[in-house]
Amino acid sequence: MAKQYKAAGEEAWKNNVEKVNAELFIFTYGSLVVQLMRDYEDCAAVNAQLDKMGYNIGVRLADDILARTSLERCADLHATAEAVAKVGFKMFLNVVPTVVGWSADSREFSLQLDDNPLNDFCELPPRAVQDGLWYSNVLCGVVRGALEMLHMQTEVWFVRDVLRGDDASEIRVRLVRMLDEEVPAGDD
Amino acid sequence: MVVAYNIYIFDRHCECIFYTEWNRLNSPLAADAETDRSSKDLVRGNQVLTGDGGSSRSSVDGQRPLVWPTTATSTAHRVSAESPRNVAMEEEAKLVYGVVYSTRNIINKLNSKDSPQGGNPGGFMSFATNTYRLHYYEAPTGVKFVLNTDVGATSMQPVLEMIYRNIYVEYVVKNPLFRVDPKTSTPIENDYFRAVLNNYIREISSAAVPAS
Numbered sequence: 001m002a003k004q005y006k007a008a009g010e011e012a013w014k015n016n017v018e019k020v021n022a023e024l025f026i027f028t029y030g031s032l033v034v035q036l037m038r039d040y041e042d043c044a045a046v047n048a049q050l051d052k053m054g055y056n057i058g059v060r061l062a063d064d065i066l067a068r069t070s071l072e073r074c075a076d077l078h079a080t081a082e083a084v085a086k087v088g089f090k091m092f093l094n095v096v097p098t099v100v101g102w103s104a105d106s107r108e109f110s111l112q113l114d115d116n117p118l119n120d121f122c123e124l125p126p127r128a129v130q131d132g133l134w135y136s137n138v139l140c141g142v143v144r145g146a147l148e149m150l151h152m153q154t155e156v157w158f159v160r161d162v163l164r165g166d167d168a169s170e171i172r173v174r175l176v177r178m179l180d181e182e183v184p185a186g187d188d
Numbered sequence: 189m190v191v192a193y194n195i196y197i198f199d200r201h202c203e204c205i206f207y208t209e210w211n212r213l214n215s216p217l218a219a220d221a222e223t224d225r226s227s228k229d230l231v232r233g234n235q236v237l238t239g240d241g242g243s244s245r246s247s248v249d250g251q252r253p254l255v256w257p258t259t260a261t262s263t264a265h266r267v268s269a270e271s272p273r274n275v276a277m278e279e280e281a282k283l284v285y286g287v288v289y290s291t292r293n294i295i296n297k298l299n300s301k302d303s304p305q306g307g308n309p310g311g312f313m314s315f316a317t318n319t320y321r322l323h324y325y326e327a328p329t330g331v332k333f334v335l336n337t338d339v340g341a342t343s344m345q346p347v348l349e350m351i352y353r354n355i356y357v358e359y360v361v362k363n364p365l366f367r368v369d370p371k372t373s374t375p376i377e378n379d380y381f382r383a384v385l386n387n388y389i390r391e392i393s394s395a396a397v398p399a400s
Contacts (some may be wrong), residue, residue, distance in 0.1 A: 059368045060361045062329050067357035073307055073328050148370070149200075149329045151305040181306030181330065184202040184285055 005082045008069050009090035016068040017091055026120050033135060043131035050134070054141020061142060062149035065091065073150075077175055078102075080152070081109045084143060084173075093117055101172070111143075113169040116162065124163045134158040140171060151179045191338040192389050193320060196284055197356070200330030203373035204281035207256045208382065210389065216276035217254040255382060257375045288324055288334055291315065306330065313345055327352055347392055355384050 036046045065071070065088060074080040081099045090096050095117060101110035118136045134140070140156040147154045153176045160166035194209035209215055256277050295310035296302035303309070308326040315322055316339055323341070325333045325348035333348045333356075359381035360366050367374045 056368070059370075063327065063331070063357050063361040066327055066329065067353035067361075071328075073305075073309070151330070178305060180304040182200060182202050184282065184289060 002082050002086070005079075005086040006096075008071060009087040009096070012065075012069050012087060012091045013094060022117060023121075026118060026122075029118055029138070030122055037128070037133075043128060043133040047132070047134050047137045050137035051141040051144070054138035054143075055145040055148075056141075057138070058142040058145020058147075059149050060145075061088075061092070062146040065146070077106055077109070080147070080150075081111075081173070084146075085111055088143075088146065097171075101170075103174075108172065108174040110159065111171045111173065113171070116169045119161075119163055119169070122163060129164050134161060135163050136161070136169070143171070143173060147173075148179070151181065153177050153179050189395075190341045190344070190393055192393055193336040193338070195336075195351075195385075195389075196281060196334040197376065198281075198285055198288075198332040198334070199373050201371075201373045202285060202289075204257065204278075204285065205373055206376040207277070207281060208253050208385070210253050210386075210393075215254070216274060216280055217256055253386060258377060284334060285332075288312075288322075288332065292324070292326070313343065323348060325349060325352060331356065351385065351388065355381065355388060359384060 033046070033050070036049055037043075040046050040049065068091065069087060071083060071087065074083055085097045085099050089111075095113060095115055097111040097113045099109055100112050102108070116136055116139075118139075122135060124133065124135060128135075134157075137158060140158060144154055144156045147156075155174045155176055157172055158170070159172045160168060160170040162169050192210055193212050194207065194215075196204055197206035199205045207217075209217065256274060292308060292310065292312045293302060295312045296308075297310075299310040301309035306326075307328060308324075312324055314324060318339065320336050321339050321341055323335045323337065323344040325335075325345060331352070333351060335344055335348060335351075337344060359378055360376055361368075363378060366376070366378070
């Protein structure tokens with residue numbers, strides 16, 4: 001199962017995705033975060049904004065991934081985690097995080113990014129580190145938005161970040177509940 | 189040669205966000221357009237919009253088929269209580285959704301694959317009457333496509349998949365002006381989407397059907 005996702009991800013990356021210049025993307029994202037910092041001056045607010053922006057991206061991303069690959073519904077959270085890591089991240093960022101840290105009830109897992117492309121060329125000022133800025137928080141929003149479109153309500157947050165001095169970046173994903181499909185409203 | 193009659197697109201909130209027709213007799217849209225306005229534009233097939241005065245913008249594809257709903261008439265965004273609602277069309281869309289929803293659920297149940305998350309694990313593809321065949325495609329995100337064609341069409345699954353992957357995702361999902369809201373539905377009002385869809389259907393209708 002894992003192999004099939006890996007193959008799907010690589011094939012999608014090779015054939016189905018238009019690519020942009022990585023530096024352009026990284027610098028654009030960096031200037032976006034800088035502008036948000038200037039506007040809000042409060043790291044918690046910037047984190048929230050990045051998450052919201054990511055969410056808006058994520059709800060559209062789910063359809064995009066489905067359009068480009070022939071993935072079916074995942075049977076359980078394990079399969080979902082593999083798909084997110086090997087297909088989602090691979091297709092859009094060309095990195096494959098490892099899925100680790102499964103909780104006992106299999107409702108939480110971590111995506112460990114050894115190499116986050118958004119962090120290239122980036123150095124956080126000490127004040128940002130102190131105040132708790134998660135530089136790539138947009139990724140959390142993207143995962144949350146995409147999973148919500150696939151009927152999974154999740155909480156996604158950063159646990160560790162290389163820019164803050166940790167050894168690797170880690171995003172934790174927790175499944176809150178499965179969302180039911182909406183039923184058409186009855187006749188009044 | 190396949191004759192496509194009309195297509196409905198329902199979003200995950202059970203609302204019809206797009207409907208258009210090509211070869212349909214006694215359509216609730218045409219009847220509404222004739223009785224409502226005297227403007228020739230509207231009878232010819234523009235949207236029923238209040239205060240728009242019959243838009244004469246250059247259309248990307250010439251003779252434009254009728255389209256419904258528009259933000260002026262959609263249930264979610266109705267501007268005022270007096271905005272024209274095409275009730276007949278609404279009822280029809282609800283009926284179609286109900287039929288398709290129930291059929292899909294029955295098939296899922298019979299396959300013991302029903303789940304509260306919906307989806308189409310039972311593989312409901314189409315049903316036929318003696319006058320038309322209805323084809324159904326559901327994406328895992330909950331957006332549903334319903335296409336009615338003549339009885340002769342065997343399988344339009346690849347067509348519907350194409351419409352989803354290359355037309356809906358390209359022109360609707362990727363359009364930043366199309367609001368994806370967890371609570372409300374936005375009708376698709378996108379000239380490019382309509383034009384590409386019409387062209388694609390026209391191609392399908394005139395292409396020779398390969399022997400299956």
